[in-house]
Amino acid sequence: MSCQNSLVLAVGCSPLAEHNAVRQLAEALELPFLGIVKPRDVFNFGVLLFADESGLSLQVTGPKAPGPVRAEFTSGKAGYRLEHGGGTGQLIARAIGLQKTRMTLHVLDATAGLGQDGFVLAGLGCQMTLMERSPVIHALLADGLARGRLNEAAAPVIERMRLRSEDSIHWLTDGEGDVADVIYLDPMFPHRDKSALVKKEMRVFRELVGDDEDAPGLLVAALTRARYRVVVKRPRKAPSIEGPKPATRIEGKSSRYDIYPIKAFPVSAAGK
Known part of the structure; x- marks a missing residue:
């Protein structure tokens, strides 16, 4: 089972995330790091591992994508x-x-x-x-x-x-x-x-x-x-x-x- 498909998945973050920590995560996962991006404006990758003030999520990219998927235990x-x-x-x-x-x-x-x-x-x-x-x-x-x-x-x-x-x-x-x-x-x-x-x-x-x-x-x-x-x-x-x-x-x-x-x-x- 492989999840590290560079044609599909990349790592990005919002301005409120810890930029260096997200970069290190991308390096550890051997995935492209896009830096600060808006998922709706990303078209080269189908899914982002995306960090913002609410934590880490999987986010489908593009303007009409559904909302983020997180591991959530308090809501x-x-x-x-x-x-x-x-x-x-x-x-x-x-x-x-x-x-x-x-x-x-x-x-x-x-x-x-x-x-x-x-x-x-x-x-x-x-x-x-x-x-x-x-x-x-x-x-x-x-x-x-x-x-x-x-x-x-x-x-x-x-x-x-x-x-x-x-x-x-x-x-x-x-x-x-x-x-x-x-x-x-x-x-x-x-x-x-x-x-x-x-x-x-x-x-x-x-x-x-x-x-x-x-x-x-x-x-x-x-x-x-x-x-x-x-x-x-x-x-x-x-x-x-x-x-x-x-x-x-x-x-x-x-x-x-x-x-x-x-x-x-x-x-x-x-x-x-």
Whole structure:
């Protein structure tokens, strides 16, 4: 999965961003640095990794482009959940197994993306390890976590989220032994239904990273390294990942969770 396509992506900033820091980020990612620009006036690159006073974002260029995509933990859906909660009755919480044990679960989100599911689980008390192999998406997520730590309400949740810049399939395959109680996967997959591309996050992500063609290998690797179960998030009508079949699934209106149990959870923390 490659995101460093110089024909598509460049780095730019507004006058209010830290110019030198953004330049260093562009150098680290080996991407062109355009300096201070307005995304609507850029035509040589389809997408900018753009820094302004609100942080780092992905911004499609051109005059009629949709708004920026950020890793955000204090506003939008994440902010609403932070303020109002959701409890262990949420589909993702049930899929992870939070209703089955009193122990604090360590969950490895091996396809972290913008960290939204990881934030929900951290808010429910899980200790989260987030892995994101795309350097650009990793930069967005690191920026969002850093901004979130400055928010009094979000900071305690984000303290339970540890971000690693890893290709999870290689990391899981190269090691031995359990790495987490639960491994959570939400891979990109080929879309055939154009309506599935409505979300601007998905349009931008797909432009940058493409599909996770190695999802079957990631599932197999996860099953060898999880202690209690592997959970895979899928669009509700999508096929399961090729390979081992899930034992059960939990369905919502637009998505579902395929569950691959390995062994039963201990009921209490002392049972781990």
